[in-house]
Amino acid sequence: xxxxxxxxxxxxxxxxxxxxxxxxxxxxxxxxxxxxxxxxxxxxxxxxxxxxxxxxxxxxxxxxxxxxxxxxxxxxxxxxxxxxxxxxxxxxxxxxxxxxxxxxxxxxxxxxxxxxxxxxxxxxxxxxxxxxxxxxxxxxxxxxxxxxxxxxxxxxxxxxxxxxxxxxxxxxxxxxxxxxxxxxxxxxxxxxxxxxxxxxxxxxxxxxxxxxxxxxxxxxxxxxxxxxxxxxxxxxxxxxxxxxxxxxxxxxxxxxxxxxxxxxxxxxxxxxxxxxxxxxxxxxxxxxxxxxxxxxxxxxxxxxxxxxxxxxxxxxxxxxxxxxxxxxxxxxxxxxxx
Numbered sequence: 215x216x217x218x219x220x221x222x223x224x225x226x227x228x229x230x231x232x233x234x235x236x237x238x239x240x241x242x243x244x245x246x247x248x249x250x251x252x253x254x255x256x257x258x259x260x261x262x263x264x265x266x267x268x269x270x271x272x273x274x275x276x277x278x279x280x281x282x283x284x285x286x287x288x289x290x291x292x293x294x295x296x297x298x299x300x301x302x303x304x305x306x307x308x309x310x311x312x313x314x315x316x317x318x319x320x321x322x323x324x325x326x327x328x329x330x331x332x333x334x335x336x337x338x339x340x341x342x343x344x345x346x347x348x349x350x351x352x353x354x355x356x357x358x359x360x361x362x363x364x365x366x367x368x369x370x371x372x373x374x375x376x377x378x379x380x381x382x383x384x385x386x387x388x389x390x391x392x393x394x395x396x397x398x399x400x401x402x403x404x405x406x407x408x409x410x411x412x413x414x415x416x417x418x419x420x421x422x423x424x425x426x427x428x429x430x431x432x433x434x435x436x437x438x439x440x441x442x443x444x445x446x447x448x449x450x451x452x453x454x455x456x457x458x459x460x461x462x463x464x465x466x467x468x469x470x471x472x473x474x475x476x477x478x479x480x481x482x483x484x485x486x487x488x489x490x491x492x493x494x495x496x497x498x499x500x501x502x503x504x505x506x507x508x509x510x511x512x513x514x515x516x517x518x519x520x521x522x523x524x525x526x527x528x529x530x531x532x533x534x535x536x537x538x539x540x541x542x543x544x545x546x547x548x549x550x551x552x
Contacts, residue, residue, distance in 0.1 A: 218299055218310065222299075222303075222308070222310065223284070223299070225306075225308055226284075226299065226302050226303055226306055226308055226310075227270055227282060227283060227284070229306035229307075229308060230283050230302055230305060230306055231267070232265060232267060232270050232271070232272065232282070232283045232286075233249055233265055233267050235283055235286070235305075236265055236272060236283070236286060237249075239254060239290060240252070240253075240254050240263060242265060243261075247266070247267075247268060248264050248265065248266050248267075249264065249265040249266075249267070250262075250263065250264050250265075251263050251265075253274040253276055253277060253279070254290060255274060255277050255279045255289060255290075256274070256276060256277040258276050260276070262274055262275040262276040263275075263276075270282055270283065272286060283302065284298045284299065284302065285298075287301060287302060291479070291480070293510075296509070297509055297510055300506060300509040300510075301479065301506070301509070301510070304472055304475065304502075304503070304506040305472070305476075337421065338387060338391070338393040338394075338420065338421055339393065339418065339419070340391045340392065340393060341391075341392045341393060341394070341395075341418065342392075343392055345392075345395070346371070346373070346384060346392075346395075348375075349373035349374060349375050349382050349395075350373055350374045350375075350376060351368075351373055351374075352373070352374050354367055354372055354374065354381055356381070356400060357372075357381065357449070357452075360453075360534075361453060361456055361536070362449070362452045362453055362456055363456055366452050366455050366456055367452065369431070369455075370383055370384075370428070370431070370448060370451075370452060371383055371384045372452075375397055378397060378399070378415075379399065379400045379401060380397035380398060380399050380400060380415065381397065381398045381400060382395055382396065382397040382398075382417070383395070383396055383448060384396075385420075385427060385466075386425075386427075386430045386431075387424070387425040387430070388424075388425045388426065388429045388430055388433075388477065389430065390430040393418070393420070393425075394416055394417065394418045394420050395416075395417035395418060396414065396415070396416055396417070396448075397414065397415045397417060398413065398414055398415075398449075399411060399412070399413055399414075399415075422471065422473060423465070423466045423467065423471060423473070423474065424471075424473035424474070424477075425473075425474075425477075426444070426463040426464060426465060426466075426474060426477065427448045427451070427463060427464035427465075427466055428448060428451050428462070428463040428464055429463050429477075432460065432461070432463065435460050435461060436461060436463070436481065436483075437481065439461040439483055440483050440484060441461060441483055441484040441485070441486060442461055442462070442463065442478065442481060442483055442484070442485055442486070443459070443461055443462035443463075443486040443488055443516075444462070444463060444464070444465050444470065444485065444486065444487050444488060444489075445462055445463070445464050445465070445488050445489070445531060445532075445533075446464065446465060446466070446467065446468050446489050446490055446531065447464055447466075447531065448464045449531075450462070450464065450488070450531040450532075450533050450534075451463060451464050453531070453533040453534070454533050454540070457533070457537045457540060462488075468489050468490065468492075468493050469501060469503070470487070470501070470503050470504065470507070471503060472503055472506075474503075475503050475506055475507050478507060478511070479507070479510045479511070482511070483511065484511055484512040484513075484514065485507060485511055485512070485513045485514070486513075486514045486515075486516060486544075486547060487504075487513065487514070487515045487516065488515075488516040488531070488532045488533075488543075488544075489515075490529050490530060490531050490532075491518050491523040491524065491525065491526055491528055491529060491530045491531075491532075492526045492527075492528075492529040494526075495515055495517045495519075495548065498515055498550075499515075499550055504550065505552070508550055508551075508552045509552065512549060513549070513550045514547040514548060514549050514550070515547060515548050515550060516532045516543050516544055516547045517543075517547070517548055518532065518543060522535060522539050522542070522543065523535060523539070523543075532544070
């Protein structure tokens with residue numbers, strides 16, 4: 215177990231609001247200066263679980279469990295002390311990497327320290343499902359030719375926008391709320407337009423990506439799986455589905471943010487990152503969020519070091535060249551060591 219300075223522990227606890235943090239997992243109600251709810255550690259109906267923000271502690275009068283936000287992480291998520299520190303440090307935006315600091319600098323750092331705000335995702339507008347009626351349900355021949363069956367596209371709500379000549383699909387958050395429509399142009403020469411038209415387009419404003427595309431549809435499968443595969447796009451998820459592997463979701467970008475790391479940690483399974491060929495192994499390994507994730511679970515990367523996908527310039531997904539090449543890349547996936 216690593217040793218952490220008292221100053222670091224204090225800084226982490228100062229920057230995590232214990233009521234907000236525990237309130238994500240326990241329905242708390244304020245009574246005077248304290249908050250009460252049903253204990254998450256034993257079955258009850260009396261609401262004997264209390265949180266005292268002025269002291270930064272919680273305590274259950276029923277099962278006698280209590281402590282600070284660190285011990286809550288350990289007990290609730292079955293984390294080790296090291297894991298809890300690194301997880302909360304990531305939540306608070308505080309590095310937990312040990313560095314040597316002189317006593318003078320330590321004093322100055324403590325006396326001038328400003329409280330950091332915990333990263334909070336922007337809220338998404340929940341859209342009315344009726345907006346999907348603006349699009350056509352029809353065969354998407356281009357994607358069928360690329361090996362994605364129409365039946366799989368139907369499962370994900372893939373449709374056609376005649377006005378912009380785009381393949382469109384609904385974007386749902388992890389709770390199953392419609393929050394966006396995403397479109398991909400069918401014009402192969404989209405860059406030649408004046409002005410050029412975007413390859414992908416969001417039909418509605420989007421904030422932080424605090425979800426995985428496809429998660430709400432596959433939640434039961436993913437929770438039973440020992441492994442989850444992360445692609446950049448929903449199209450790659452559908453292609454892997456057609457290969458018979460149903461345990462993949464899309465991060466919507468070529469990176470995994472802190473909100474998505476939190477989701478993955480709670481899934482308690484291995485993570486396989488399968489980004490497009492233009493993203494290097496070193497780029498993935500040096501990301502702070504990936505390093506944080508490695509503290510909690512095994513993280514692998516599907517990486518093409520033989521040029522099977524055509525190199526960086528091609529920007530191909532690991533599934534774009536068919537099942538045989540995917541199988542080889544997946545078989546030789548690389549584990550990221552801490």
